[in-house]
Each structure stands twice: as C-alpha cells, then as structure tokens.
Amino acid sequence: MVMKTIKLLSTVLAVAIVAVATAVEKPKMSVTPMSADKAVVTIMNENASLFELSIHAEDGELVYYKQTTKPLTSYQKIYDFKNLENGNYTMNLRVNDTRLIKDIEVASNGIFVGESKLRIDPFFAFADGILKMSYLNFDEEKLSLNIYDENGLVYQSDLGKEFNVASGYDLSALRAGKYEVILSSYNNEFTFSLEK
DSSP states (O other): OOOEEEOOOHHHHHHHHHHHHHHSOOOEEEEEEOSSSEEEEEEEEEEEEOOEEEEEETTSOEEEEEEOSSOEEEEEEEEEOTTSOSEEEEEEEEETTEEEEEEEEEETTEEEEEEEEEEEOOEEEEETTEEEEEEEOTTOOOEEEEEEETTEEEEEEEEESOSEEEEEEEOTTSOSSEEEEEEEOSSOEEEEEEEO
16 A cells, blocks of 8 residues: 655644644753752643653663642652662653653762753644644654554654654545554654544
C-alpha cells in the first residue's frame, strides 16, 4: 500500500506552531541543595494543573514517583537523597503535554543540579482521512513514524533529525479499523490512537 505524504504550507505551519506555543503550559521547577544529601524542589505553574514528578537513575530505573491528586499552581517539598547511590539521575516534571527535565548528580560531597530542559509532546490530529503531526525535536534525534493495525506494521517513515517536524499523511486508502501511530527516537516514544 502506498501512502501519499502531504506537504503542509509554511504559513499554515507557522500559525500552528504559534498556536501550540501559546497553549503550552510553562511550568517552572527549581532544585536547591540544602545540604550534602537534601534539596528543596519547588514547582510553579500559571494555571492549576495535575502534574507528575519522577526521578530515574542513569540506567532508567524509576527511583521516585509522585502524581498530584488535585490541580495545583505550586508545590514545594524537601527531598532526602541520602539513600540514593552516588551517580547521575534525571528529574522529570510533566504538566499536561509539557515536560521539564533536570539532570542531578548525587555525590558524597553534595548534590549538583543541571539546567532545565523544556520538552513538548508532539501534536497529532486525525480528520477526514488525514493524519497531521507536528513535533519540536529539541534534541535533534533521528525520528521515525510507524503506523500499526491489529495485524502489525502498515506504514513506516524516517523523519530525519530536523528541529521542526511537521507532516501530513493521507490515510484514506486504509481500510476501516483502529490504528496506533508511534513517533519514536532513541530516547522517546509517543503514541496516538485513531479509528477510521
């Protein structure tokens, strides 16, 4: 089966990027060391929102997870890192489709905090047989897009390493049914479900 890729007009793309950028949450997270093994984590957000905070070890193991039960505009807590082995960790804050990432090093002589990295989940839309996708590839990782039905892979596309990725796909030739769209890179995977 051949799918026709639709090129989006740059003016439409510019309007879409501005709309997405203004609708995105802009949380702030600070991690301030208090001692060799304790730090204060402060989170601020303009709008009351649910959020998830997680800490992963360098090997990907989840060492901490918190999800709020009600929407908040601010959160502050003292975290004790004394039970963590010396090494590198990643603290991830997720507010809706926005993520803030901080690298943290736990060492015998203290806690060292890196700069915040902002990441935004991709935008997917499906209407009238057309799948639209846009993504700001901050890390400029090699991206691929795969579409699966219940029997397996039906379409695959390498999207390159560009910072701004925007594509459209004419799925009108696909038979009726449920599909999973997966945008993936070495470090991330995003899934979008659609039914036609």
